[in-house]
Amino acid sequence: GAGVSQTPSNKVTEKGKYVxxxxxxxxxxxxxxxxxxxxxxxxEFLIYFQGTGAADDSGLPNDRxxxxxxxxxxxxxxxxxxxxxxxxxxxxxxSLQGFNEQFFGPGTRLTVL
Amino acid sequence: SQQGEEDPQALSIQEGENATMNCSYKTSINNLxxxxxxxxxxxxxxxxxxxxxREKHSGRLRVTxxxxxxxxxxxxxxxxxxxxxxYFCVSHGIQGAQKLVFGQGTRLTINP
Numbered sequence: 001g002a003g004v005s006q007t008p009s010n011k012v013t014e015k016g017k018y019v020x021x022x023x024x025x026x027x028x029x030x031x032x033x034x035x036x037x038x039x040x041x042x043x044e045f046l047i048y049f050q051g052t053g054a055a056d057d058s059g060l061p062n063d064r065x066x067x068x069x070x071x072x073x074x075x076x077x078x079x080x081x082x083x084x085x086x087x088x089x090x091x092x093x094x095s096l097q098g099f100n101e102q103f104f105g106p107g108t109r110l111t112v113l
Numbered sequence: 114s115q116q117g118e119e120d121p122q123a124l125s126i127q128e129g130e131n132a133t134m135n136c137s138y139k140t141s142i143n144n145l146x147x148x149x150x151x152x153x154x155x156x157x158x159x160x161x162x163x164x165x166x167r168e169k170h171s172g173r174l175r176v177t178x179x180x181x182x183x184x185x186x187x188x189x190x191x192x193x194x195x196x197x198x199x200y201f202c203v204s205h206g207i208q209g210a211q212k213l214v215f216g217q218g219t220r221l222t223i224n225p
Contacts, residue, residue, distance in 0.1 A: 042215030100205050104156040
């Protein structure tokens with residue numbers, strides 16, 4: 001499709017488990033962003049990639065969170081030793097370099113039991 | 114970018130009425146964007162207004178920007194049920210970072 005896609009759409013896991021969330025940006029978009037959103041709040045920035053490198057990872061809450069974008073296209077957000085507080089909707093967005101408008105995917109709803 | 118503060122936090126109107134939401138920000142900006150989020154279409158960019166623009170239109174949307182007051186407003190005319198959503202403003206500084214910083218938004222409900 002033409003938009004940003006994210007898989008899975010829903011993920012239920014147990015406390016302490018490892019999860020991977022995938023984002024497929026719009027073709028040709030060099031910038032990719034991860035946000036997470038808790039109920040009733042606006043999205044919160046996690047990390048921004050320009051190409052393959054993380055240009056800004058200041059939003060990652062701790063070292064359990066890690067993201068990669070090895071070929072400058074698809075990105076994976078990895079969360080180790082999940083905690084109940086990690087439950088949220090994880091949003092991915094992409095944009096053209098130099099443009100502020102971001103295009104968001106439908107999100108992955110992560111539930112940690 | 115910097116966080117905008119949307120006002121009101123919640124707004125409920127009848128279908129067909131106009132809806133106005135406001136946004137305030139703290140430092141000088143290069144541009145300001147409005148986004149909408151609903152369960153059907155997710156988070157979607159609506160409109161971007163640059164610091165040298167005072168007003169911009171897109172369909173039933175009208176955005177104004179007052180840089181002297183560091184504020185913006187979003188007007189939706191002839192509201193429809195499909196306009197029910199949360200609306201967020203995000204402003205970018207002169208050397209703003211690429212990330213978007215969201216506030217809590219305005220929750221708009223259109224009643225039939």
